[in-house]
Amino acid sequence: MLRQYELVERVKSYDPDADEDLLNRAYVFSMKAHGSQLRASGDPYFSHPIEVAGILTDLQLDDETIATGILHDTVEDTVATTEQIEKLFGANVARLVDGVTKLSRIEAQTDTERAAENMRKFLVAMSDDIRVLLVKLADRLHNMRTLDFIKNPDKRRRIARETMDIYAPLAERIGMYDFMDELQELSFRQLEPEAYATISKRLEQLRAGGGDVVKRISSGIRMLLGQAGIEAEVVGREKRPYSIWRKMQRRHMAFEQLSDVMAFRVVVGDPAICYRALGVLHRRWPMVPGRFKDFISTPKRNGYRSLHTTVMHNENMRIEIQIRDAAMHAEAELGLAAHWAYKQGDEGAAARESYPWISDLLEILDHAASPEELLEHTRMAMFQDQVFAFTPKGELIQLPAGSTAVDFAYAVHTSLGDSCIGAKINGRTVGLRDTLVNGDQVEILRSKTATPDPAWESFVVTAKARSAVRRHVRNLQREGQLAMGRKLFDEIVARLKRPLDDAAIAEALKRLKLADRNALYIALARQTLTDAALLEAVLPGSTVGLGKAGKRGSKAASARAGQQAAIPITGLTPGVAYRLEECCHPIPGDRIVGLRRPGTGIEVHRIDCSMLEGDDGLEWLDLRWVTDSEVAVAQLIAVVHNKPGALAAVTGILAHHGANIVNVNLRDRDRQFHSFVIDMEVDGLAHLTNIIAALRATQSVVSVERG
Incomplete structure (x- = not known):
């Protein structure tokens, strides 16, 4: 544990103007507040906030953030109050401590609604001052380092799962890759102990069998670049067990089949030299196709910049190489902390400008309808791979892999997504559900009268x-x-x-x-x-x-009811205040009746639907169509002869009569007959009646009935 003077000296070493008195007072206050409290390891509880503060000094954060790290558990775990913190340490420190206290309550939650509410507090506090998140990540990192002292294995796994699902993605989102790697590694060890042990043992065997391969390859890369006049720092390492396990899962491969378990980092003088170094390496060793990524020209959403390539080394193995300059390396190591956003006056605005995904999360937060939806959307937004596309004006839009034109439109602006009716990708008109690939130029076609299609939910990511x-x-x-x-x-x-x-x-x-x-x-x-x-x-x-x-109403009363007295509905928007039931597929023109079930919309049935026989005393409602010329989905059951061209004859008749087939299923088949269930869009009862008559007049069709 850091002593008081050691902590102060650490801060003063990178920030000579730091408030030494603030740090000393925070140290003494926290030590007295926690008193004789002990951690699961048996160490004094006070050691935890000091270690958290030590982690924050590694990020070279300001004195207020370090003081927050020292004090972050006092309000939650001692008799200290937020008002007391404000009086002794100022409004900024009190606000940060309060924010971290709220974030801490996301832990140990099993109830979805409470977890969602804490996630809401998490996002609001994070958007107000990103330093809150930095302190919380340091807090979680130290807790994960000491997780083995918790005796309950279920509690360890729960904390590890929460870390993997929430905190590691958040660290990645703000570019703190060292934090992310260590959080994932510590979580993986708890969640998949056997896999962790197996992969670690294989890595030890690999090291024993090949000698110091990493050091040998690093020296070779440095020498090659030096011969080309490029001065570079080259560091190599084996990939972490979690990274290897994830690749094994994704590619369905055994450990022995993996050829790229080593990665090397090349740090050079400036961005231009990065590309020179890349050319030297590619001339010496062949590049593995599809494994080159240029994050310098198109940085990740968290600001990460680097060149990534994989080459076939002359020791007959694949190696991954990352090339960057010193500034990019600092950003990759420290992420958001390297930007010192909190020293730019408006902390929240600076963070949101640098990290637009925070604003997206806040917009989602404002409109989430349920706790489950909030948790789903925030985790989606935090934990996805990226694809890069461009607007017609050349603006870069970063999206999750698998995104569609609709996702692109909403990423540009919510109003553009709401009014989207089509898209052109690289000048070619495509469907809205077509997925984007890196480098696509996307033009969104819009209409002032358009509204979002509920069907979009099935394919947007x-x-x-x-x-x-x-x-x-x-x-x-x-x-x-x-x-x-x-x-x-x-x-x-x-x-x-x-x-x-x-x-x-x-x-x-x-x-x-x-x-x-x-x-x-x-x-x-x-x-x-x-x-x-x-x-x-x-x-x-x-x-x-x-x-x-x-x-x-009752069934008899509804059967006698006059249609003018019935409540009118349309067939255009089923599922809004009512739904057209699939048991009888009512369409405009049918005599219909509604069933009211507590807590749901009105069920719309044909008056002769067999399901109405067992309505269990539910209330009946007289309904009528506003018009009989609206598109609706009808269902037919057609029995056709088992011979070539029979189904083609059926679909030909449907096409001739302007019916759009939605779905076709083969229900029964034997040597003589096939029975098909056909869902199709029709304009009403008259339209459907004409289609049935035409099908019954066809020699290939044995019988046709409504579903």
């Missing part, structure tokens, strides 16, 4: 795009539920046969504990509020004697 699509779907659902609930409300109130003024409705809302009329309409549409409960709230005593709590 960025959290920002998926969040935007889900937000649009939620808005559609809300609008549909409001419209449906308003109609239900009017129909219910009409039974009172007396006018209902605003005062009566306001009183009813109070009794029902609903915020406003919109909340009332949505509750009716989702049947979290029954008709009887509404009637009783509006006019107490009005439901006496109704039976079955004032249930609106």
Whole structure:
């Protein structure tokens, strides 16, 4: 453990103007606050915050951040308060300590909602001052280094999994690769102990069998570059067990099949020399195709710059070589800490400018509908490989691998994604679901009247795009539920046969504990509020004697109901306030009825649907189509002769009648007949009737019935 004077000397060595008194007071305060507390290792608890502060001095951070590292556990684990910290150490240190305290509470969470709320606090605190994240990463790194002292193996694995899922990706996102590598390595040792032990043993055997191969190859690279007049620092190392294991998993290979288990770093004078060095190495050893990446011309989103290449060395092995200058190396080693963003006045703004993914996460945070969605999107945004594409004006857009034109549009701007209708990649019109590759130039085609398509959610890969699509779907659902609930409300109130003024409705809302009329309409549409409960709230005593709590309809009543009195719906947006059930595939023109289930939208069935026989006393709702000329999905079951061209005859008739086939499944087959289930888009009941008649008149078709 660092002594008080040793810690101060470390800080003063790189920052002579550091507030020595602040550091001394923080050291003494933390030591007294933690008192006789012990860690799982048996060491004084005070040793942990001092070691965290020591890690932060390795990053050469300012005195306020070092003081925060010393004090970061005092509010959570002692009787000290945030107000006390502010009084003794200033507002900045108090704010940082409070931020780290909030982040610490993300640990040991098993409940999704609480974990999501802590993730929300994590992101907000991180965006306000990125130093909060630096302290938290140092805290987690020291905890992982001492994790073996925790006796409970389940707790060790939980902490390791959390580190692998959250903290290692965050370290990567801010360019702190040494932190990321060590966090992953320590987590891997806990999560996959057998794999870790096996790979470590193989690496020891490799070292024993080949002598000091790394040193020999490093000297060879340095000598080769020196002969070309390039002065370089060359450092080699074996890849870490976790990196090797991940490659084995990704490529489905055994350890013996891996040929590139060594990596070498070449540090030269300036960027131009990086490319010269690359040319020298490629002239000497052949490059492995597809393994060259230029992160100097196209840096990663976290600012990382370097040239990466893999060559076939003359010892008949692949070696990975990274080439960079001294400034790039410092950034790669320290990441965000190398930029000293906190000394630029507005810490949060500087961090968000350097790391735009933080802003993307904040936008996702603002619109996440559920804890699960928040956790899903933030982890997606933090832990994905990259692909680089360009706008028509040459602006570089970095996206996760597998991204589509829709992901690209949302990465440029949310409004562009919302209005996207098509795309051109390298001047060629393509589908929106086509994936991008490095170097693509993407032009987004847009329309002022366009809106996000709910189907996009099935193929977009960025959290920002998926969040935007889900937000649009939620808005559609809300609008549909409001419209449906308003109609239900009017129909219910009409039974009172007396006018209902605003005062009566306001009183009813109070009794029902609903915020406003919109909340009332949505509750009716989702049947979290029954008709009887509404009637009783509006006019107490009005439901006496109704039976079955004032249930609106029955099957017989619905069958007799006049269509003009039924609630109108359209066929264009199923799944908003209602859904067209797949058991009977109702289409515009069919006689339909609605079933209301508590907490869900209205189920729309054909009046002759067999599922209605077992409705379990659910409330019935009379519905009618607004028009019979809307596109809807219908289902046919066609039995055809087992002979060449029979299915082609069926699809030909469908095409002739303008029906778009959505899906075809072979349900039954034998020597004589095949039975197909065909889902297709039609314009309504009349359109479907014409298609059925045409199919029945075809010699290849034995029978056709609606599904």
